[in-house]
Amino acid sequence: MNPQSGLLEGARRRTGMSHGELWFRYFELGGMSTALEVEAFLYDALSPTNHDRNLVATALNERFSELGGDHPVPYTDDVDSS
């Protein structure tokens, strides 16, 4: 389940990263899904595991940090607490 549909894809666009670049960062963080699968996560065409979703969120957030921002993309384990 994804409470905020399109959130990941919207965040990706704001970072200016290509799908390929985002996948590479996801992979670097330890992700094992293919580039096509990650793209499918972004468009809600495939439901990622919590771990995969958090890896994509981390890749996006670390890019936001590089751009001087905060961590705007929520993780599955802080959706409830914050």
Added chain:
Amino acid sequence: MGITFDSEGPGARAASESFGRPAMAEIATVERGPVDVRPSFDLITRFLLDSVVVGVRGDIDLLTAPALEGLLAALIDGGHKNLVLDLADLDFMDAQGLRVLAAVSGRLLSATGSLTIRSPSVAVLRLLDVMAMTDLVELRPVRAEVKTLGAEQRSDAPAAASAALPPEPAAGVPALLAALPVATDLIDAALRMVTALTRATLRSADGVSVTLTRHGQLTTVAASDETIAQMDRDQYATGEGPCLAAASEGHWFHVESLAEEQRWPQFIPRAVAGGIASILSSPLLVGDRAMGALNIYSNRERAFGPEDQELAALFAGHASKILAEARQDVTANEMGLRLRDALGTREVIAQAQGVLMARDGGSAEASYGAMRQSSKRAGVTVRAQAFAILATTHAVTTGQPIAEVTS
């Protein structure tokens, strides 16, 4: 809590010489276990007529990857360009193996050779697929077609366009061009060579230059003399001229007589003052994109006949090919470097995850979550956090003062 890894543990896997990150090397020297190449690993080399087949038995991992890399490097150094890696008897391959494959295929690509993976297991195929490396390792020689331009093939193909070339000066030239270096750092030298060859081959050429788009700006990378370099500069300064037109519009421009030329009113008088009477500019194309131009200048009007135009097109084609291959090399090389770094980061994160699992007894996912949350709180990347965790572990195992792990 002393945490140590034996040679089979995740720590040992990280002990690579080639991560390229200084902090890594420090950790690696501490965590490296007793190093013995395992008896279950074997490399069988067979020399065939046009290739060398290296069979791998056992595991490719931290301990054995250097041996494989060393053998493949020695084969490449020995002039063997077509290597086949037979993985039929491979039991296991980790990131170190992938790193070797990426490095070797990158080297072979620059040497216009090929690396072919034979009989990979489903697991290895999956790894290569995930790494987008299936193409990288199955690259065919990129310059095979250059051979068809060799002088010895010319007589077999009388109908080919190249057959129309004047035989005396041109026959040996393509072979010479094929031997030009194409490595990225030698690209300017290669283009200078093309310039010199064009100048020497075209009797009507009094000067030759190569103009290239670099960082969005046109620059002269090679010019046969200072007058010609000045001709190029005049075109950049006035923002017009046949070389600029060829480099931007992607087709050739032939100015038969500068005295009669109506186009480029700013540039033409400068060229005439420099003693130039005719200009032939051929575009350098990579794919269908114009990247620059090969410019040939003459002090005589109508100096360039059909044969000269054919030769100009041939040389421009070779210069284009040099550019295209250089770009390909850069891409493959950059990809190899990024891949190496990414694999290093993955290893570090996986180890830190293992450390947290051992320490806190949580699941892999929970450990990753803890590391991610603590990195967020500390305002650092997960990678930096993983390094911090490993550095602390390092302190534990070496008896140095223990720094508090942020978690």
